[in-house]
Amino acid sequence: MLNLADEATSWWIHLRSGGLKPGLWRLVLFGLNNQLVVSFKEDNTVAFKHLFLKGYSGIDEDDYSCSVYTQEDVYESIFFVINQYHRLKNISLGMVGYEENKDDRIGLKVCKQHYKKGTVLPSNYTLNIDSEVEIDCIHLDPQVPATENSGHWMNSSFFNLEFYRLLEVEISFNLKGIDLQTIHARELPDCYVFYNTITFNNKAHSGRIKIYFDTEANIQECKGLHVSGSSQKNTQYILMFDVFVIVGCFTSLILCTRSIVLALRLQKRFIRFFLEKYKRRVSDADRWEFINGWYILVIISDLMTIIGSILKMEIKAKNVTNYDLCSILLGTSTLFAWVGVIRYLGYFQTYNVLILTMQASLPKVLRFCACAGMIYLGYTFCGWIVIGPYHEKFEDLSTVAECLFSLVNGDDMFATFAQIQQKSILVWLFSRVYLYSFISLFIYMILSLFIALITDSYDTIKKYQQNGFPLTDLQEFLKECSGSEEYQKQAPTPVTFLCCCQRRGSDDNLILIN
DSSP states (O other), rough: OHHHHHHHHHHHHHHHHHHHHHHHHHHHHHHHHHHHHHHHHHHHHHHHHHHHSSTOSSSSSSOOOOOESHHHHHHHHHHHHHHHHHHHHHHOOOOOOEEEETOOOSEEEEEEESSSEEEEEEGTEEEEEOOEEEEEEEEOTTOHHHHHHHHHOOOOTGGGTTTTTTEEEEEEEEEEEEOOOGGTTTTTOOEEEEEEEEEOOOOOOSSOEEEEEEEEEEHHHHHHOOOTTTOHHHHHHHHHHHHHHHHHHHHHHHHHHHHHHHHHHHHHHHHHHHHHHHHSOOHHHHTTTTSSSHHHHHHHHHHHHHHHHHHHHHHHHOOOOOHHHHHHHHHHHHHHHHHHHHHHHHHHHHHHHHHHHHHHHHHHHHHHHHHHHHHHHHHHHHHHHHHHHGGGSSHHHHHHHHHHHHHTTOHHHHHHHHOOOTTHHHHHHHHHHHHHHHHHIIIIIIIOOOOOOOOHHHHHHHHHHHHHOOOHHHHHHHHOOOOOOHHHHSSSOOGGGGGTTTTGGGGGOOOOOO
16 A cells, blocks of 8 residues: 555665666675685685694694694794794795784784693692693794894793693784785775784693684775876776765665655554444554555665665775675675565566465464474584584584584485494484484475475465455455545546655545555
């Protein structure tokens, strides 16, 4: 049900939907730039691992990069990091340099965590440990050549590690670099600061020290950049187009919001009128008939587009560096915009079946998923607790949920069965019962019931299209009003683009049927 202003709103939304093609060109360019940013960070992470981790094979062993098993390997790995850091400018292929750390000092910061004191005699099962943890740190200046300084710090008592007390050794350092890939797109390059941390983890005291390499890359403002031949006009045209998109979406946002507000006011009047005349309340389905769900979708899409476009303009001007948030906003708004195109397919009976089936089956599907979700969560927690120590796909809750979802869709079934370690016969037998029962229950029963709900809704919609849809109280009221002589004698009111701004009190009595 639409008032006169909705005609202008629908016209504007149609015009805005026509702008999806040039908008896609804008998003494609931003997506390509975002890929360059992510690939630059990943390439530098791989390069740093090869530079600073002794014997790194190029593939992480698990969630850690590599591991060592002897005291000699630990010392060699630590000293290798320090020597490579001092020689960085001579060996690195990338455009990187030294950067200050949190203490406003340039250099390596080496910290070790260990128990305060203790004695361990495994042969006699004797243990005397003070669980209080101490942290000792040392700072190494890169300005001093490694050959001159190595004898000093290698013989320092700081590097005399007592492994039975040692918990971890952490080496942290910051580097800065410049990404020149954007020059090919005739844009100014981005400057980065890499916060690197290498951790030798000995908390398990199992005879294997895991080495973790963590890096965080942040884009910083570049100073003193001058790139000859860069096209500023291209940047200005893109910024002008972004402004045009923001203005268009803001206009669409105002029109759709106005239509929703007027629909709520009309809903309130109808509820009061229906209660006074027919002495009964309006059903929830009739209440929702006043609210156009497509307009709500457009409002959400417009808000995301406006915020995302503003962030994109700031990123273009190098004032903001949050590529991830901007890509999420623009990508989601594009998704909603294309979903909104389905609205126009609803005017065709063949395509309208899909929309009506989704609308009719959605409440049933949501209730069904709520019940099935409880069973799914039960299997998730059970698999994590029992099978987690023996299977890499059940190590944490998120991985278990993803693994079970893959099994529901028939993916990677044999590998899931085969990778369970047979160290415990009891757990191995339980895993078989667990997996067979889950697959049988969800694929043969729950998934079939899920499809049956949608099929039932589809058959109902097809039957209604052949025999006619049942009339609700609202539709009967509109049919009664449209058949009255007073309504038929009213002259049609011309619709113009300015009708959204020129509203008269007499228009409140006019009702148009969608």
